[in-house]
Structures are given as C-alpha cells and as structure tokens.
Amino acid sequence: MDSSDFLEFVSTRSSIRSYRDEPPDEQALAYILSCASTAPSMGNLESWDVVVVSDPERRAALAEAALDQPHIREAPVVLAVSANYVRAMSRYGDRGILYALCDASIACTYMMLAAHALGLASCWTGAFDDEDVRTVLELPPHIRPVCLLAIGPGEQTSGMTPRLPIEEHVHVEAW
C-alpha cells in the first residue's frame, strides 16, 4: 500500500449507525482481534481487554446502557474494549491509568480500521453509563470500559464526515 492508498483507505471509513443483523463471521472476527494485538502499547503491557458480544439479549442490554443507541442493538457484534488499570498500574502507578486508556483506544482504533479493511461497517460508541456497562458485561472493578465498537455489514455512507481545517489543530514549535 502506498501513501495515497493509505489516505484513501482512512478517508473512506466513517461511522455507520445502520446494520444488517446477519450472523457474525467468525473468520472476520478472528482477523479483527488479531489486528488489535499488533497495536503498540505502553511498555508493551497491552493494558486493554475486549469482550466480544454477539448474544442479542446482551446487545439489547448494552444498547440500553449506551443511552438507547439503536446501532448497538442492531449490529451483529459489539466489541466492548476496556482499559486494564491493574496491568498498567503494576508498573507505572497512577500514570498507568492514562497509559491503559491510551492502549485501549489504540487497540480499538486498530479494530475499527481492520473492520474497514474487510468492508465491514463500524461505529465507535463512547456515550454509555459505565456502571450499567459494567453490570451487563460483569466487568471487575479494575477494568474501565472505553468503547463499544459496533461492527457488521452496514449501509455505506457517501463520503467522509466533515473535519475542521487542519490548521485548527496544528501548532508549530509551541502552542
């Protein structure tokens, strides 16, 4: 892949909120998960975990925990990506909280792009009630849910969601 192919690849991904509820493709799922394990992480501790959710009742409960967002119910698979605080804090103390959140976000981004590489739709979903998600997924206290990544066959959009001009983000040498 050359650099223009890469730009084309990332700019043709967008968040999709409408899915066909077809059975999850196990091979696709295995590919997506193995891409996540190539992600960089602080100290190579890989301070992230994922719960693979495909059971319709659990997806419905997750959708409710995610402020009733219907795409969490509709998508055949939801990858609930979490920061593993204990793994990162065992080496880095309080700073490990930040590293675990970074690790989980990067792993989730890899999975989102892996889904795109397979032609699957996805939607990063961060608006949810932490405690409700914890209850639905039976998460232990040191695991903080970061993202519910909806994945599946979905309606493609016609183009990229608008962005700020890059100058709004970039500061040269200092703020």
Ligand SMILES: Cc1cc2nc3c(=O)[nH]c(=O)nc-3n(C[C@H](O)[C@H](O)[C@H](O)COP(=O)(O)O)c2cc1C
């Ligand atoms: C941290 C984070 C949280 C998000 N939470 C939600 C969400 O709860 N529901 C939703 O529909 N989209 C959510 N999104 C998707 C964004 O709305 C979307 O990425 C943004 O509007 C840009 O659009 P694009 O993904 O199509 O490029 C979230 C994205 C991120 C990175």
